[in-house]
Amino acid sequence: MKISVERTGGIAALTRVWTVTADTARARNQWQPIVEACPWDAVPKTVRAAAAAVEGSQPDRFFYAIRAGQRRAALPEQSVTGPWRVLVDSTRAASEDSG
Amino acid sequence: MRRLARQDAPEFSVAARAAKEALSHVRSFQSARTAPGPVVPPGLRDVQPGPPVRSIYDAGGSETLPGKLVRKEGDPESGDVAADEAYVGLGHTHRLFADIFGRNSIDGAGLPLDATVHFGKLYDNAFWDGRQMVFGDGDGQVFERFTRSLSVIGHELTHGVTQFSAGLAYRNQAGALNESMSDVFGALVEQYVKKQPVSKASWLIGEGLFTPQVQGSALRSMKAPGTAYDDDVLGKDPQPDSMDSYVRTSADNGGVHINSGIPNRAFYLTAESLGGNAWEAPGRIWYETLTGGSLPATATFRVFARATAAAAVELFGSGSTEHDAVRKAWETVKVKV
Numbered sequence: 262m263k264i265s266v267e268r269t270g271g272i273a274a275l276t277r278v279w280t281v282t283a284d285t286a287r288a289r290n291q292w293q294p295i296v297e298a299c300p301w302d303a304v305p306k307t308v309r310a311a312a313a314a315v316e317g318s319q320p321d322r323f324f325y326a327i328r329a330g331q332r333r334a335a336l337p338e339q340s341v342t343g344p345w346r347v348l349v350d351s352t353r354a355a356s357e358d359s360g
Numbered sequence: 361m362r363r364l365a366r367q368d369a370p371e372f373s374v375a376a377r378a379a380k381e382a383l384s385h386v387r388s389f390q391s392a393r394t395a396p397g398p399v400v401p402p403g404l405r406d407v408q409p410g411p412p413v414r415s416i417y418d419a420g421g422s423e424t425l426p427g428k429l430v431r432k433e434g435d436p437e438s439g440d441v442a443a444d445e446a447y448v449g450l451g452h453t454h455r456l457f458a459d460i461f462g463r464n465s466i467d468g469a470g471l472p473l474d475a476t477v478h479f480g481k482l483y484d485n486a487f488w489d490g491r492q493m494v495f496g497d498g499d500g501q502v503f504e505r506f507t508r509s510l511s512v513i514g515h516e517l518t519h520g521v522t523q524f525s526a527g528l529a530y531r532n533q534a535g536a537l538n539e540s541m542s543d544v545f546g547a548l549v550e551q552y553v554k555k556q557p558v559s560k561a562s563w564l565i566g567e568g569l570f571t572p573q574v575q576g577s578a579l580r581s582m583k584a585p586g587t588a589y590d591d592d593v594l595g596k597d598p599q600p601d602s603m604d605s606y607v608r609t610s611a612d613n614g615g616v617h618i619n620s621g622i623p624n625r626a627f628y629l630t631a632e633s634l635g636g637n638a639w640e641a642p643g644r645i646w647y648e649t650l651t652g653g654s655l656p657a658t659a660t661f662r663v664f665a666r667a668t669a670a671a672a673v674e675l676f677g678s679g680s681t682e683h684d685a686v687r688k689a690w691e692t693v694k695v696k697v
Contacts, residue, residue: 271485272512273503273566273579274617275594309610312531320519320530320538321487 262289262330264296266352269308272321279356295351296329298344304334311335325349409458412465413472414450416443419479419494426476426492442477442507446495449513449549450475456514456545456552457521460639461647466520468651473517477507486512488519502574502594509566512579514549515542525651526659533660535616540623544646547582548639558631558638564588582628585621601625603661603694622693623661626668629689634682641682645671665690665697 265280283292305311308324315337323338327348334345341349412433418440419427431438431447438444450473457463465471474492483496486506493516495506506512519542522528528538543565551561565588566579576589576597585599599621600606606622609615627646631638648671649655655667668686676682690697 269611270613270617272487272506272515272617273485273569274598274612275502276611307610312613317490318519318523318527318530319487319489320542321485321516322489323485 262292262296264292264329264348264352265327266349266356267326268323269326270322270324279353281352281355292329292351295344295348296332299327299329299334299348300344301332301334304336304340306333306335308335311337311340409462409464410470412451412454413470414447414454415472415474416447416450417474417476418443419476421478421481423480425479425489425494426474427478440477442495442497442505445505445507446475446477446493446513449507449510450493450517452510452553453514453517453545453549456549456639460548460552460643461651463521463647463651466517467524471520471524477505486516488516488523490523493517498569498571500571502571503569504571506569508568510553511543511546511550511565511567512569514546515565518542518545521545522650526655527657528655528659529657530613530616532614532616533619534658535613536619537623537659537661537664539616539620540627541646541650543580543582543620543624544627545643548643551637552639556637558635561638563628580617580621580624582621582624583632585625599624601693622695623664626665626689626693626695629692630668630685633685633688641676642685644675645682645686648675661695662697665695669697 262283263280264283265278268277281292283289305314308326311324319339325336325338325341327334327336336345414433415429416431416438417427418430419425430440430443454465454473457465465473475495476492477495479494479496482499484499484503486493486495493513497505519538522538522541528534528541530538546565547561547563563583564578564581567577569579570576570589574589574594575591576594578588580597580599581588585601586597588597590596598607598618600619601621603622607615607618609618612618627642630645631642634641645668649664649667652671656663659667669683672680672683672686687697
């Protein structure tokens with residue numbers, strides 16, 4: 262299973278991508294619960310839809326596009342909380358460790 | 361009426377004053393009709409700007425706003441570099457809008473200026489959340505702390521000014537104009553503090569934010585969009601410098617930080633053509649366009665360009681040097697006026 266987190270927006274508008282490939286049984290066992298904990302069906306699938314759902318004016322904020330296997334999610338940074346935050350932070354940390 | 365309002369001759373002074381007042385009322389009415397944010401009563405446009413009322417908070421690495429108050433208006437330096445930079449930067453930004461444009465804080469009605477520093481862990485961003493400014497410390501690899509750049513502090517506060525005036529939508533061309541307003545007045549804050557004329561200014565946004573490891577001088581260049589950085593890891597500055605290279609994308613709210621290069625350059629070209637200080641005639645034209653009340657929230661580049669030309673005519677007269685400079689600037693970036 263490949264997991265990727267793409268962060269766009271921000272005042273600098275620099276796109277950053279962090280990826281992790283869980284291709285061993287041990288890695289899949291480690292990542293599966295983190296991925297399964299996220300409510301994939303309750304959030305927008307595209308950054309455009311996520312941006313349209315943001316209430317009020319919040320210029321210069323980040324957006325996250327998250328993929329895990331066939332699943333897709335897009336969230337403004339202020340919605341990256343709870344299990345989403347665990348998934349994003351874990352992916353970023355693992356990606357930076359491997360890089 | 362606009363022609364009448366510009367009359368300087370004594371015999372026209374009463375009529376000119378009456379016309380100016382009438383136009384002011386029209387603008388206030390238009391503002392009330394189109395502005396999506398809180399509406400400033402017409403009388404407040406004439407209120408003398410008050411001093412800033414600043415409060416700087418420390419989030420201590422959390423993402424909870426506003427955090428702990430570390431310096432309020434009139435307090436001595438806190439000893440925290442980011443908090444003190446934010447305090448000073450807010451003051452400089454308030455002073456540009458008050459001294460030069462007669463604006464009483466962000467909302468035109470004396471809104472207190474709140475900012476939070478040390479937001480999040482290794483957070484490489486700064487933003488306006490609709491009520492206050494927020495600054496991260498940077499990740500130390502690509503970015504330093506975001507309060508280092510006065511143009512960035514001015515940029516964030518100007519998002520507030522836009523929210524309380526034209527209310528430009530944060531998507532596609534209107535969003536790129538929203539971003540451009542923040543870059544224009546962010547650059548002007550820096551130039552006004554340094555007393556830099558057009559020719560001496562860097563026209564860079566976010567100079568000093570990148571760590572020495574990054575091949576780049578700033579986030580954006582208003583003078584030469586697309587040239588601010590070219591780095592192995594970050595890639596090349598993607599900003600276009602005219603409509604010929606306009607970027608169509610769904611990312612970044614439709615490229616709001618990318619296509620802002622086009623109106624940014626139009627402002628620079630206007631200022632370059634006029635010389636002197638950019639916060640004077642060019643700044644007045646852009647400020648009047650943003651706050652005059654007739655700019656729609658969904659303005660395109662063309663609508664905005666026409667509005668700047670109309671503001672130049674209103675302020676300086678048809679066929680004036682300023683009017684010509686504005687028209688030629690938009691022509692150069694391939695936006696039809």
